[in-house]
Amino acid sequence: xxxxxxxxxxxxxxxxxxDAGLAALGFPASRAGARPKPAAPAVKVSAxxxxxxxxxxxxxxxxxxxxxxxxxxxLDLSAGTDFxxxxxxxxxxxxxxATRSYGDIxxxxxxxxxxxxxxxxxxxxxxxxxxxxxxVLAADGRIxxxxxxxxxxxxxxxREGVAVAx
DNA sequence: ATAAATCACAACG
DNA sequence: CGTTGTGATTTAT
Numbered sequence: 001x002x003x004x005x006x007x008x009x010x011x012x013x014x015x016x017x018x019d020a021g022l023a024a025l026g027f028p029a030s031r032a033g034a035r036p037k038p039a040a041p042a043v044k045v046s047a048x049x050x051x052x053x054x055x056x057x058x059x060x061x062x063x064x065x066x067x068x069x070x071x072x073x074x075l076d077l078s079a080g081t082d083f084x085x086x087x088x089x090x091x092x093x094x095x096x097x098a099t100r101s102y103g104d105i106x107x108x109x110x111x112x113x114x115x116x117x118x119x120x121x122x123x124x125x126x127x128x129x130x131x132x133x134x135x136v137l138a139a140d141g142r143i144x145x146x147x148x149x150x151x152x153x154x155x156x157x158x159r160e161g162v163a164v165a166x
Numbered sequence: 167a168t169a170a171a172t173c174a175c176a177a178c179g
Numbered sequence: 180c181g182t183t184g185t186g187a188t189t190t191a192t
Contacts, residue, residue, distance in 0.1 A: 083187060102175050106186090115175040117187040123174055124188085138175060145174030153174095 002049065006057050010064055015056050017049055021074030022056055024126040027148040056130075063129040066159030068096040072130055079126060083109070087121035094135045097160045101139045123147055129156075141165030 001023065006013040011028025045053070052073035059069035077085050086109040094100055102122075106115045122133040123145070134153045138144050143164050146153035157164055 119174040
């Protein structure tokens, strides 16, 4: 597992790769971010990993700008449970600028009553932004929650042109 | 292995 | 508004 930084206008994201693909994506600790790192570790990266990382960088920057990523690196979701992977697969079907409710996702994975469990799966999502858990709102349009902070979720939706209920 | 506690929901009175 | 019905995951026996 190797970790590579991604410089963005919102700060430095951290991408964690297993040998199967992108396994996790961490938000910058602080929003104002973009602080130069103390020292470049000069990690040893394979050619394939570098290719993945280039795709990740482009995808993250597109998502931050409210645009749909052109391509994604392979995602390593092996850490998730069966149910979580089903939920995450549904999340990836949500188009940029669109939203679903937790209930919609629950129905889509076959358990219309498992709405709360869906919320749990969203919170366990290791790759926010590329797996767009921020496009999932409560049934009445309320924002719900977000692992990276509610204001971050609101801002992402705003950039995609989505109005959130007050 | 089993049970209780937790949760980023939803529906109802 | 508070309550209650839910299902998966996590934590504690």
